[in-house]
Amino acid sequence: MQKIILCKYGEIVLKGLNRQTFEQTLMRNVKRRLSPLGEFECRQIQSTLFIEPKSDDIDFDEAFRRVSKVYGFTKICTAIPAEKNLDAIFEAVEENLSDELESVRTFKVVAKRSDKSFPMTSMEIMAELGGMILEKFPHLKVDVKHPELTVICEIRDRAAYIHLPDVDAAGGLPVGTSGRALLLLSGGIDSPVAGIMIAKRGVVIGGIHFQSPPYTSERALIKVKKLACKMTEYCGTMSVFVVPFTKIQEAIRDNCPEELFTIIMRRLMMEISQRIAEKYEYQALITGESIGQVASQTTAAMVTTDAVCRIPVFRPCIGLDKQEIIDRAYKADTFDISIEPYEDCCTVFTPKHPKTKPALKDVETAQNAFDFEPLIQEAVEGVTVESFKPYVEYEF
Ligand code: ATP
Ligand code: MG
DSSP states (O other): OOOEEEEEEOGGGGOOTTHHHHHHHHHHHHHHHHGGGOOEEEEEETTEEEEEESSTTSOHHHHHHHHTTSTTEEEEEEEEEEOSSHHHHHHHHHHHHHHHHHTOSEEEEEEEEOOTTSSSOHHHHHHHHHHHHHHHOTTOEEOSSSOSEEEEEEEOSSOEEEEOOOEEOOOSOOTTSSOEEEEEOOSSSHHHHHHHHHHTTTOEEEEEEEEOTTTSOHHHHHHHHHHHHHHHHHHOSEEEEEEEOHHHHHHHHHHSOGGGHHHHHHHHHHHHHHHHHHHTTOOEEEOOOOTTSSGGGSHHHHHHHHTTOSSOEEOTTTTOOHHHHHHHHHHHTOHHHHTSOOOOGGGTTOOSSOOSSOOHHHHHHHHHTSOOHHHHHHHHHTOEEEEEOTTOOOOO
């Protein structure tokens, strides 16, 4: 019989009347990720999703990898279905778990019987199946307390399922169940991590990127698109808005005090992001900021950026050290793209001595000395948008 994927629901099980909506969204997300690989049957029984490939030529390992990045499951494992009799169950164990059983010295069998019409109790299944395994693999010993390998046998309605212990799945809530937020995506290490953390809570993510050609290169934009593509494996389909930011940066350079360049630039980024959020129905912004990481991320600096924000700003990396953010970037596989050496607009016209404790009043006075509104409107009108789907190879 064909191997299947078993996924255990996470926080969804705590949802009351809404639970069905969460389950439907999760099922839809799984199907979208898997459908390019072939046909699968997805069945939900209690708090478990059974995913069965409908043909032998499907890349099972790839399907498993994809599902393990879908938010909403706490545990995942591969299971081997077998007919509901001990000989068939043992045959399935022998056929699929021989390598694992050969490579350990101790094991135990755990049996769970949800089909109460099966003629043996769980204890009897454990004893019988354990005995059959010992006979075939005489080097093994049973250790019920600390076995090196645990073979799990579940007797369910349609079949018996043999599997090893579950491993951690992606956790979180299904993307699409918690609203929409727009991520300021820079091409650095932090912002993709921030977006993925918020997607994990079920939020649909869009990206917004500020580019300043010719100060920033085409390669820098491609890098951001590559990051967005990678993020879709967790976040699902993602729109990326690109804002032409050159004129605004030049206006800041020519009209504002140098020590406040970055702060004023960040306030204008927030302003433009909010207008795009409003237009495309995102309810909040996300940034990759972390307290104290750079001059524009001190608490005082964030007071001045938040002062222009009319919608919530999520900053999930706020309390993380750089190394902790890097660890997450490695895990999400965004790190190698993020360290490609292309200029971000933040590094254009950076002040030599940025103010780390700017007073809101001084920043407002400096910014109000120049009328940015026409340039803001021009930037918003010049925004382009591109949409990226998971597991599609885009040509850049
Ligand atoms: P990151 O690694 O995310 O680039 P960083 O440490 O380089 O972060 P900054 O450059 O100060 O920090 O930017 C702080 C946040 O501002 C970023 O995490 C991102 O959310 C946003 N940001 C910075 N530059 C851009 C940009 N060019 N386009 C969109 N958002 C940006
Ligand atoms: Mg950056």
